Amino acid sequence: MPTSQRKKISAKTFFNIFSIVLTVGCLSYFAFSENGLTTLAEHVHQFKIEWLIFAVLCMLSDLFLDTCLIYLFTKGISNSYTFRRAFKVCMVGHLYSAITPFQSGGQPMQIYVMTKQKIDAGNAASTLVQKFFVYQTSITAYSMFALIFQYGKEINLLSPIMVALTIFGFIVQGTAAGFLLVVSFNQKITNKLLVWATKFLSKIHLVKNYEKTLESWQVQLDSFHESNQYLYRNKSLLIKTYILTFFQLTSLFAVFYCIYRSFGFNKASPVSMIFSQAFVTMVSSLIPLPGAAGASELSSYVFMNPFFTPETVKPAVLLWRIITYPAVILISAPFSKIKSEM
Incomplete structure (x- = not known):
């Protein structure tokens, strides 16, 4: 095996091991440090299990x-597409998004599964880009309302670094939404971007036949734009x-309120906590590690700290992380076996 290939494999392996160690380390810290999960055990008689069940139901929602949506x-x-097939695509997407940097593995694997379900690759890509466009514009709008609603409240309690990261995260989301709007x-x-990308990939020898590849991609691009026009007209x-995306985001952001x-707390506004969770998403989305390891836990601790007591904030972050990350992997993994037909 060539040396360069061994280096690539070892680097990837190191990255994966680092992500796993960081995730486990963060969970261990919130579990076993002072005022961690051990403190929660001392007050288990005060714990309201029905609200924890609601938190799990929000994740399942x-x-x-x-x-x-799929x-x-x-x-x-x-x-002829069925809900069962859509469920399969959903599970594959969540699994590979959870274990790849920037959730980058989710959509490619979903496209692959959809082709196994006899959906044309161009149509599958178009469908998922449309879905991502709706999601990205929705979360950008959600984040904007969160900034407006919480400005002067929680924002002013944060350090300048966290404020900068929050605003930068919002700018990144808004830019991505704008780019998708233009591309769609x-x-x-x-077409200009496609020609440029094909030339670039050809120069670095990732594309062997420039003309053939460009022609093939342009056919798929035409199909993509036709599908987008259908969406715009429909x-x-x-x-x-x-509407469904709004409820999807709200259900995911509401997990922390249920926790x-x-x-046993009830004084905080659910709207305020849900918008605070939107801040967590803004910051953690900037981190390329699978599951935004480290950033998710730290940003959750910072943004949710005002709502909890010093004794409960760490256990709350731990419970939230378990429900929204390892639990999702455990649920989606059994349904993610790739088959030729569903």
């Missing part, structure tokens, strides 16, 4: 609504998917 988007290009509906600019589908109530 995120998975269910994501399946509904089904709705794909049903428009394949009348401006065919002239998209106002009913657009409205349904935005808050499970500790």
Whole structure:
């Protein structure tokens, strides 16, 4: 095996091991440090288990609504598409998003599974980009309202670094939404980007036949834009998917509020806590590690600290992390075996 290939493999292995160690280390810290999970055990008689069940149900609602969105988007290009197949694609997406940097492995694996389900690769990519466009614009709007609602409240209590990271995270999300808008509906600019990308990949020898590859990609791009035009014309589908995405984000952001109530607290506004969770997403999305290891725990601790007591904030972060990360991996993994047909 060439030396360069061995280096690539070892670097990837090191990265994966580092991510796992960091995740386990963070969970261990919140479990066993002062005022960690051991403190929670001392007050278990005060714990409201029904609210912890609601937290799990919120996480499951995120998975269910994501399946509904995949089904709705794909049903428009394949009348025979079933909810069961959409569920399969959802599970694969969540699993590979959780274990890859920047959640980058989710969509490629979903496209692969959809091709196994007899969906054309170009249509599959178009469907998932449309879904991502709705998600990205929705979370950008959510983040904007969070900044407006919480400005002068929690924002002013944060360190300048956390404020800067929060605002930068919002700018990144807004830029991504704007880029997707241009790519989705401006065919002239998209064609120029495609030509540039193909030339670049050809120069670095990742594309062997420039003309053939460009022609093939342009055919898929035309199909992609046709699908986007269908989405834009289908106002009913657009409205349904935005509503479902809003509920999906809200259910995921509400997990921490349910955990808050499970500790017996009830003074904080659910809206305020949900918007604070949006801040966590803004910051953690900047970290390239799988599951945003380290950043998720730290940002959750910072943004949720005002709502908890010093004795309960660490156990709360630990419970939130377990429900929204390892639990999702455990649920999605059994359903993620790749088969030729579902």
